[in-house]
Amino acid sequence: MRACLRWSIVGLFLMGCDSLAVKGPGTAHGRKYAQVTGQVVDETGKPLAGARVRMGIGDVDMRHLRGPGLSATLVETVTDDMGEFKIRAAVDKPATAHYDVMIAGYETRAGTLRSGHFGNSIALSPGKPAKLLITLRRGLYVAGKVSDEQGNPVPAVKVAALMRLPDSYGFIAVTTTDADGAFEVFDFPPQAERRGDEVEKGEIQFRHPSFLPGKTQDVYSLDEAGRQSLRVILAAGRKATGQVVDAEGKPVADTMVEATFKGDEEEEFRKATMTDAQGRFELRGLANGEVTLRAHALPLKQKAKLQFNLDRDCDNLELRLAPIGLKEPSKTLTVFGMKLADLTPELRDAYDLYHERGVIILDPGKESRRLGIGELAEGDCFIEVGESRIRSTTQFVVQTLAYARNPLSRWPALAHPKRLPGNLPYMCRVVYESRGLDGHGNSTQCLKLTEQDIEELRRILHALE
Numbered sequence: 402m403r404a405c406l407r408w409s410i411v412g413l414f415l416m417g418c419d420s421l422a423v424k425g426p427g428t429a430h431g432r433k434y435a436q437v438t439g440q441v442v443d444e445t446g447k448p449l450a451g452a453r454v455r456m457g458i459g460d461v462d463m464r465h466l467r468g469p470g471l472s473a474t475l476v477e478t479v480t481d482d483m484g485e486f487k488i489r490a491a492v493d494k495p496a497t498a499h500y501d502v503m504i505a506g507y508e509t510r511a512g513t514l515r516s517g518h519f520g521n522s523i524a525l526s527p528g529k530p531a532k533l534l535i536t537l538r539r540g541l542y543v544a545g546k547v548s549d550e551q552g553n554p555v556p557a558v559k560v561a562a563l564m565r566l567p568d569s570y571g572f573i574a575v576t577t578t579d580a581d582g583a584f585e586v587f588d589f590p591p592q593a594e595r596r597g598d599e600v601e602k603g604e605i606q607f608r609h610p611s612f613l614p615g616k617t618q619d620v621y622s623l624d625e626a627g628r629q630s631l632r633v634i635l636a637a638g639r640k641a642t643g644q645v646v647d648a649e650g651k652p653v654a655d656t657m658v659e660a661t662f663k664g665d666e667e668e669e670f671r672k673a674t675m676t677d678a679q680g681r682f683e684l685r686g687l688a689n690g691e692v693t694l695r696a697h698a699l700p701l702k703q704k705a706k707l708q709f710n711l712d713r714d715c716d717n718l719e720l721r722l723a724p725i726g727l728k729e730p731s732k733t734l735t736v737f738g739m740k741l742a743d744l745t746p747e748l749r750d751a752y753d754l755y756h757e758r759g760v761i762i763l764d765p766g767k768e769s770r771r772l773g774i775g776e777l778a779e780g781d782c783f784i785e786v787g788e789s790r791i792r793s794t795t796q797f798v799v800q801t802l803a804y805a806r807n808p809l810s811r812w813p814a815l816a817h818p819k820r821l822p823g824n825l826p827y828m829c830r831v832v833y834e835s836r837g838l839d840g841h842g843n844s845t846q847c848l849k850l851t852e853q854d855i856e857e858l859r860r861i862l863h864a865l866e
Contacts, residue, residue: 541620558578565603758784806855
């Protein structure tokens with residue numbers, strides 16, 4: 402059955418390179434290195450030949466590096482007939498490397514986006530060998546190609562695989578198409594999983610700035626041949642161009658413009674872009690029907706909204722910003738360098754948020770990336786901490802402190818032996834609403850905290866009591 406769907410880490414060297422001159426134990430071209438050897442097997446111990454092994458040094462989340470080509474921070478090799486591989490990693494001091502393994506019919510070693518980021522690291526030291534035995538579990542492999550309406554391959558399509566229930570979903574993997582429009586997804590479970598009374602469906606979404614969005618039917622409804630030869634056709638859709646100006650009529654550069662619209666099945670879609678130096682924008686891949694444009698110039702505290710019916714390409718639109726008027730000042734609380742406030746109806750309207758209750762970030766601070774939950778921004782809003790919804794900054798502090806003390810009993814995914822890190826930091830599950838060029842929705846992450854962070858929470862809680 403063929404399914405047709407319309408709609409640096411610098412300094413890593415492969416062993417066996419002829420140009421690699423070894424000047425002494427643990428050196429290459431005068432640099433220190435660690436030699437990593439290993440074997441990839443299945444759950445029965447059978448060696449897996451032809452598996453792609455990727456490795457990078459530092460705080461690298463390999464789940465986000467599944468697309469074609471190699472980042473400057475990564476190196477890749479392939480296992481031999483015995484499932485074995487060798488890699489040399491240039492390290493001048495003790496370091497941590499993260500790795501991933503990909504082969505058709507098996508889950509990746511780094512795991513799914515919804516499972517957390519644990520257990521695929523190894524400690525390296527200059528001049529010392531390191532060994533890995535990597536066991537892969539069975540997975541459902543899906544592959545195919547994406548083309549336009551003329552049959553031309555479409556590269557750089559964002560391919561998002563997810564498991565969906567009627568009222569929720571969880572991301573499995575995100576990758577992109579290569580120059581030939583080809584893509585691969587490794588991490589679907591072998592069988593569709595039951596959640597309560599519902600059985601999850603495996604879905605793949607396709608997004609590109611120049612085309613209408615597309616998606617597959619349930620991958621579990623296809624036979625093996627169909628799953629491995631998907632043909633996806635993306636339509637061009639409509640175009641809208643224009644300019645964003647402030648309340649005084651001056652062009653506003655570097656501001657995000659969002660378009661929301663509905664597709665054939667009344668599903669809401671979103672496209673976003675940034676204005677250029679003259680405040681101009683162009684959005685492609687829009688559907689016929691009602692379109693809503695929004696722009697938020699957060700440094701100016703101004704926003705705009707424009708609704709219109711689209712039945713042809715539309716040029717020279719004007720999005721005129723107006724001041725965001727807040728009648729009541731927000732009472733803020735600083736936690737981990739972030740300035741937080743209770744989400745009020747007024748703040749919800751100002752930032753165009755979905756959720757009615759939560760804790761909004763008014764200033765993410767300068768070091769929020771160290772928390773390990775993504776690039777936080779003004780207007781992002783925490784809605785869950787641990788397994789509970791939150792309504793106030795006080796609840797944010799209380800729940801984070803309570804949950805971070807014992808994450809293993811509260812988040813079972815952490816307890817999986819493949820994912821348990823050697824030195825377990827304080828961790829806390831959080832869900833927050835955010836918007837960016839890639840989307841507007843909820844992100845579930847694992848907040849990584851230090852002993853100093855825990856002490857800060859205790860001090861804050863004591864001051865609030």
